[in-house]
Amino acid sequence: MEIIFGRNKMEKLEPVRARVNSKIPAWLQGNPLLRRPGMHTVGETRYNHWFDGLALLQSFTIRDGEVYYRSKYLRSDTYTGNIEANRIVVSEFGTMAYPDPCKNIFSKAFSYLSHTIPDFTDNCLINIMRCGEDFYATTEDNSYRRINPxxxxxxxxxDFRKYVAVNLATSHPHYDAAGNVLNVGTSIVDKGKTKYVIFKIPATVPGGRKEGRSPLKDAEVFCSIAARSLLSPSYYHSFGVTENYVVFLEQPxxxxxxxxxxxxxxxxxxASCLAFHGEDKTHIHIIDRRTRKPVLTKYHTDPMVVFHHVNAYExxxxLLFDVIAYEDGSLYQLFCLANLNKDFKENSRLTSMPTLKRFVLPLHVDKNAEVGSNLINLTSTTARALKEKDGQVYCQPELLYEGLELPRINYAHNGKPYRYVFAAGVQWSPRPLIYDAIRLAKSSLTWKEENCWPAEPLFxxxxxxxxxxxxxxxSAIVSTDPQKSPFLLVLDARTFTELARASIDVEMHLDIHGLFIPDEGWDLGKQAPSREAPARAAAGRAAPRPDSLEVLVLGNSSAQLTAGPVPGQGQESGPSFHFAFILSAAALSQGLETET
Structure with missing residues (x-):
């Protein structure tokens, strides 16, 4: 695992031409811009967690059938301070930095005092946000870094605390049709209150773009929700939106x-101050985007941890929303660098598998409904919403698929009814394999490569x-085989056949998140109205029933990971990376059964 997670990676400041093995579609012109931690040791000091590493930007420039790769470390204050000192001097969430033992007592005392109320790092390694004409590297604290893509x-x-009073914010904002940004942040003990703040950043500066003026300066608070605990706010990584509502999970x-x-x-x-409280509920907050106020009905479900929302619609x-849910917070511990070593198989036993779950909430609750009655009448789902004595609603999800992470959709359908999820498979050995789910698949399409790990799929x-x-x-692919070069994989999203790959002779880490930036003049948002059924029939692919959701999976695997078998085939004799499994949500309505 050291080759994928642990080694420091060298920058490639000048473009490196990739070896393209086939023809890339002529219309594909632009840059997949990706983020990942790239440096885990500075001098003789080492970070404790993979997500603490210094941020490395990388891009694949695709133009006229050719691909060029380059990478560069984000020149944050954190990076500069660490490199100049040749040691880790700025604390990260999982790694606390301490003063140089050679410093005098006054410098040490100041360091202790400055950490009492933490001022977090600007090592923006999680995602890329587009704001008007600008692009920003983001993390989950109050700092953004504008970058040249x-x-x-x-x-x-x-420091967006100057514009919105929040200490933390997600790295998964949403965008409306006009390009305005909607995000959620936490304001900690501000004027005696801790609250979750939904804020909006305009795509353009009101009255026209002024020289040097960023749209961030015109951010406005959309709505705020009081945290249930003043000194123990919920951690969250993303949220959901529909045409008329915002979905926010206050999880334990x-x-x-x-x-x-x-x-x-x-x-x-x-990081040691972050804990899962299995005795608490997960509270579901719904905010009306038209009134900018929370709806009056109180919803809740069982304790869970959600990092990624998939989509939501009405x-x-x-209101229906899909999430990747865990039963505890064990995922964070998995990526401690001490666990990402040769004993990875023993150290990587997740106590909870990521599961795609669908929740359905009634937007209007009948006051005369009986206590304990199911308030959901949709025939397309088995999710339930039960009325309780105090008028609250207890939500029971439908389990759609087990073993998914890093979900992406066609963003033109964000907040709208949709049928397809693109994701990376997570089927960790020695967990049971998902046989029954695969038997219920309507069809399967497979792409395999031994010892390969996929990054988040970009549609x-x-x-x-x-x-x-x-x-x-x-998808950027890395391998545990040192003889195999990393490559950018290009697949036809309709058939999942490989169109091309662009291999590069550089070392790469596994990526976290990213986005595709098209060349100027090509607007991704301008798509013709959907005519799915006729198009699918013409392509020889059966149209799904109206009540179905299909899941297309990148199954990451290595010598320590085992992917489920493809229908009609036996268990793979060796590790493989595969795409597969077009599933019907209706067929999985009774949940997923597993067998060893």
Whole structure:
């Protein structure tokens, strides 16, 4: 695992031409811009967690059938301070940095005091956000870094606490049709209150773009929700939106603010102050985008941890949202660098598998409905919403698929009814394999490669696309085999056949998140209305029933990971990376059964 997760990676400041083995579609012109931690040791000091590593930007420039790769470390204040000192001097969430033992007592005392109320790092390694004409590297604290997506150069630092009073914010904002940004952040003990703040950043500066003025300066608070605990707010990584509503989960994965304030003195990391409380509920907050106020009905479900929302939409008086859910917070511990070593198989036993779940909430609750009655009448789902004595609604999800992460959709259908999810498979050995789910698959399409690990799949629609999956999938692939070069994989999203791969002779880490930036003049948002059924029939692929959801999976595997078998074939004799499994949600309505 050291080759994928642990080694420091060298920058490639000048473009490196890739070896393209086949013809790339002529219409595909642009840059997949990706983010990942790239440096885990500085001098003789080492980070504790993979997500603490110094941020590395990388891009694949696709133009006229050729592909060029380049990478560059984000020149953050964190990077500069660490490199100049040749040691880790800026604390990260999982790694606490301490003063140089050669410093005098006054410098040490100042360091302790400055960490009492943590001012987090600007090592923006999680995602890329587009804001008007600008692009920003983001993390989950209050700092953004504007970047040049062409040169990967680092520009100015933005502390958005100057514009919105939040200490933390997600790295998964949403965008409306006009390009406005909607995001959620946490305001910690501000004027005696801790609250979750939904804020909006305009795509353009009101009155026209002024020289040097960023749209961030015109951010406005959309709505705020009081946290249930003043000193233990919920951790969250994403949220959902529909045409008329925002979906926010206040989950029992909580930050202990008092422990965080004393972590430096106690010699522990801030990550040790994050804990899962299995005795608590997950509270579901729904905010009406028209009134900018939370709906009055109180919804809740069982304790869970969600990092990634998939999509949400409205149907017949109900709000449906899909998430990748865990039963505990064990995923974070999995990526401690001490676990990503030669004993990875033993250290990587997740106590909870990521499961695609669908929740359905009634937007209007009948006051005369009996206590305990199911308030959902949709025939397309087995999800339930039960009325309780106090008028609250207890939500029971439908289990759609087990073993998925890093979900992506065709974003033109964000907040709208949809049928397809593109995701990376997570089927960790020695967990049971998902046989029954595969037997229920309507069909399967497979792409395999031994010892390969996929990054998040990026869906790029064909200009003028007429159906949901009219486009291609891009994924950066790395391998545990040192003899195999990493490559950018190009797949036909309709058939999942490999169109091309662009191999490069560089070392790469596994990527986290990214986005595709098309060349100027090509608007991804301008797609023709969907005509899925006729297009599918013409392509020889059966149209799904109206009540079905299909899941297309990149199954990551290595010598320690085992993917499920493809229908009609036996268990693979060796590790493989495969795409597969077009599933009907209706067929899986009774849940997923497993067998060893």
């Amino acid at each position: 062409q040169t990967l150069g680092t520009l100015e630092k933005v 994965f909580k930050l202990d603010i008092l422990k965080m304030a004393t972590a430096y003195i106690r010699g522990v990391s801030w 149907e017949d008086g109900c 790029v629609p064909t200009p003028g696309a007429k159906d949901y999956y009219d486009g291609i999938i891009l």
